[in-house]
Amino acid sequence: MQYLLLLLIIKLLAVKYTDATWPPSKISNIQLLGLFQDTSNEFESNTISIHSQAMFKAAILLSQQFNLTIEGQLIGWQSAITDGDVINTLSSACRAITNSNIFGIIGPALSREAHVIANFAKKIGIPVISYAATDPDLSDRIVYPAFYRTVPSDYTAALSMTKLFIRFNWTSCIIIYQNDAFGSGGVKAITEVFYNAGLMITKSILFDIMTHHTRDDLRNELISSTTRLIILWTEAIYTSLILQYAIDHDVVGPKFTWILRHNVRLNSFNRNSYEKLIGILTIDPTIGGVVNRPINSTLLDAAYNIWKQYEPESFPGPKQVDYHALYAFDATWSLIQSLNQFCFLITNCSVSYVSILNSSFCFDHRFLHANGLSETIMNIKFLGVSGPIEFSVNLTDRINGDYYIVQNIQSFANHIDYVPVLEWADSNDWKLSSQKANIVWPGNTFIPPTGHASLAGVKLRIGIIESPPFTMTKTVIDEFGKSSTKIIGFVPDLIDLLQKNMEFIPQLLLASSNQTYSRLINALENGDYDILIGDITITATRRELVSFSSSIFDSSLRIIMRKNTADSVDFLSYLKPFSFGLWILLFIASVYAAILICLLERHENEALQAKSIISSVAMSLWYSVGTIMGYGADFHARTAAGRLVTLGLYFLSLVLVATYTANLTSNLTISMSKSIISGIDDIKIGKIPFHRIGIHVGTTEEEYYLREISGGSRNYYPIKSYEEIYHSLLNGTVDASFIDTGAGEYMTSTIYCNLALVGADFDKSAFGIVLPKRWIYGQELDVTILSLRESGVLHDLKRKWFQTKFCSEPSATSTRAAIETVCGLFITFAIITVLSLLLFIWRQRFSIRDYILKRVFGNISLATQDISSIEHSNKLSECSENSNQTFPSEACSSA
Secondary structure, eight states: OHHHHHHHHHHHHHHHOOGGGSOOSOSSSOEEEEEEEOOOSSSOOOHHHHHHHHHHHHHHHHHHHTTOOBTTBOOEEEEEEEOSOHHHHHHHHHHHHHHSOEEEEEOOSSHHHHHHHHHHHHHHTOOEEESSOOOGGGGBTTTOTTEEESSOOHHHHHHHHHHHHHHTTOOEEEEEEESSHHHHHHHHHHHHHHHHHTOEEEEEEEEETTTTEESSOHHHHHHTSSBOEEEEESOHHHHHHHHHHHHHTTOSTTTOEEEESSOOOGGGSOGGGHHHHTTOEEEEEEOGGGGTOOOOHHHHHHHHHHHHHHOGGGOOOGGGSOHHHHHHHHHHHHHHHHHHHHHHTSTTOOGGGGOEEOOSSGGGOEETTHHHHHHHHHHOEEEOSSSEEEBOSSBSSBSSOOEEEEEEEEEOSSOEEEEEEEEEETTOOOEEOTTOOOOOBTTTBSSOOOSBOOOTTOEEEEEEOOBTTTBEEEEEEOTTSOEEEEEESHHHHHHHHHHHHHOOEEEEEEOOTTOOHHHHHHHHHTTSOSEEOSSOBOOHHHHTTOEEEEEEEEEEEEEEEEOOOSOOOOTTGGGTTSOHHHHHHHHHHHHHHHHHHHHHHTTTOTTTTTOOHHHHHHHHHHHHHHHHHTSOOSSOOOSHHHHHHHHHHHHHHHHHHHHHHHHHHHHHHHHHTOOSOOSHHHHHTTSSOGGGEEEETTSHHHHHIIIIISTTOOOSEEESSHHHHHHHHHTTSOSEEEEEHHHHHHHHHHTOTTEEEEEEEEEEEEEEEEEOTTOTTHHHHHHHHHHHHHTTHHHHHHHHHHSOOOSOOOGGGOSSOOHHHHHHHHHHHHHHHHHHHHHHHHHTHHHHHHHHHHHHHHHHHHHHHHHHHHHHHHHHHHHHHTTTSSSOOHHHHHO
16 A cells, blocks of 8 residues: 555656656757646646646747757747746746746736736747736737737637527626636626626626635525526636535525536536536637637647657547647747747848847846847747637737637536537637537526526415405305315416416415505515515605516506485576676677667568567567577568678577587586596595595505695595495595505496596506515516516406406486486476466457456356346246136236
């Protein structure tokens, strides 16, 4: 065991300290310096560092094999290991430059180191080409004129990530980033690109690379967020730490989808965690060969052969080499080619063209022809092992060769591994990888996540309040005779629909009947409920305390009153089409026209001749009134002046009759639906005493009354429930009240048939589901409600509960005119007929008198005659009885 342990230690030392196996590096005065990060620790291997160093040395050895010399000298190398501390990195570079002739620097790997080294290189005039520093700020050619890089910028990575979000219809995410140039630069780039694409970063969480902890509680930050997409913009070493924390606190799959900026070793996690890691995506830069773009395979094979020759124990195989190592090779080869071409372009290449002004202080070193070498680097163009190499004059990035690959963690028989699923090449859109593998998402599903918090499996305490027909209780008796209370109505049906779509577990909590809406909202704010569903109006005041979902019911307020069963009688209603002043003016015009007709026509018109002045004026008045009313008289104007007056009367008739008819029709229509008030304006002007208006306290009705009617004064009759409103109206305690249109229509058409809604609706609003502030499931709920509305399900639900009618339509709603409406007209007609009879009697008074006298005195004379006749008859009868006598009496003889 001791022997095996010793062999293992020797093997590890051989891997870590590989310089001993390579040929001597200091064979020339022309050298390149390689800066490589030492990431060997308990969390992550130093694969990038070992592979990049190997390819750096392979490039230089390959230049020696190709006999690429500078002033007859082969190119040598020096390398230094950095620990992430920028001062230590600068110190290592400064030491190497002081002791050797360094003509270029390959690296460093970290962006925070690259900022310092790039500025240092600008001062001493030597080029720096990084193979791993991705901070977008390093792309500025003006700030960093001596800096170049073969790895794509994080701005390109952010652009590719934006396309990924658009591909899967994701709209927001959380980003966790480390507190250095790499992290801040990545956040800056992705924030800018997301903003331009209409995407959103809901939270940015900072990870401290010194303490290895986030500034805030990571678990609470993730759980309290509305999004379930997390971008981890950290180096591999910190990515492993954060993922392990997420696994321990159950904020990974299947609830969350993680997108990593770097791959990590999966075997560093416990096997029990593998299921939670399934579905994680990584976005990594890659080489052209992976995305079917050309690369220099000959050069790559030659480099691999050198690596295998001098350090076979670290060579993992062609397909396992870290892509950053190929960027390191291209960076080294760019400098080698540039130095070679720079000297070749000089006709008389002498030592002075590649000489360095040495000094004991590294900052005083100078490369005498830095501008010429810089120009050569920007003009160089070749096909490298990672893709085409060509640098921009305006940017420090390479022009082409920006390739990315999305890898997906998937499960296999006894392990998990990365599977390439998508490819990105030169700012094109994502396409399926050559392996044609499907993406396996968190939870081992092929259905892409929505990116938002899901209510599936979440238990919700739903507060409801009884308010027909939104929420009602019903006693039901089962088959065993046991009674129970069942909750029915619009709200329970809506909850059932939402539960089917979102798969949450509902727990209905019925609030007490005396609970006000304001107290319910306060209870939700205090955590007594998760959400509230009912006829709860969305208002600005309530939004200060809670949030609301999309509208579940469009509403408004209406006035509710007792029905007016007794119609009042107005004897002069038929006169109302004209005002009193207009009637007087019409009378004066009639008299005036009558006088004119009398003056103009009296001597020419047979109808007026031989009549007294009074009779002529009366006949003229009859003519003018008949003409104005449109019926005319029994004689016509004979003179031109009279006809002209008649024309004027026709004009009056044309307008006045039409106006009267229209106004009378309107008044009769209004009188059929007449109530004490016609709408909210009558309430505002005090047509009903304010203390006779019942207002439900703690509701939007009260808020409206205080805001729009009383100016804050509580001069109304306070009511504690909607049931009390109906009873107060029926027993005469109040005359009017406010109610939501939906509830009012239901109650007046099904239960309280003696109540009615008056006037048009006002204070339009909407009912919404009450949610806590920043509720993480709000977007999912809104999307579900909108889908129910668009599909017509909400409309059908509203029709089911609000269009049922049990009350019969009252006769007062008929369009036929009642007797009471026009009784005054018939009374007027009766009075006119009585006057006409009186006039007739007056005109026939003498005839009537004579007739009466004749009838009276004629009857007296007839009566006298009848008496005489009777007496004579009696005498005859008496004489007849004595006819047998020999000598009749004197009376009989005379008879």
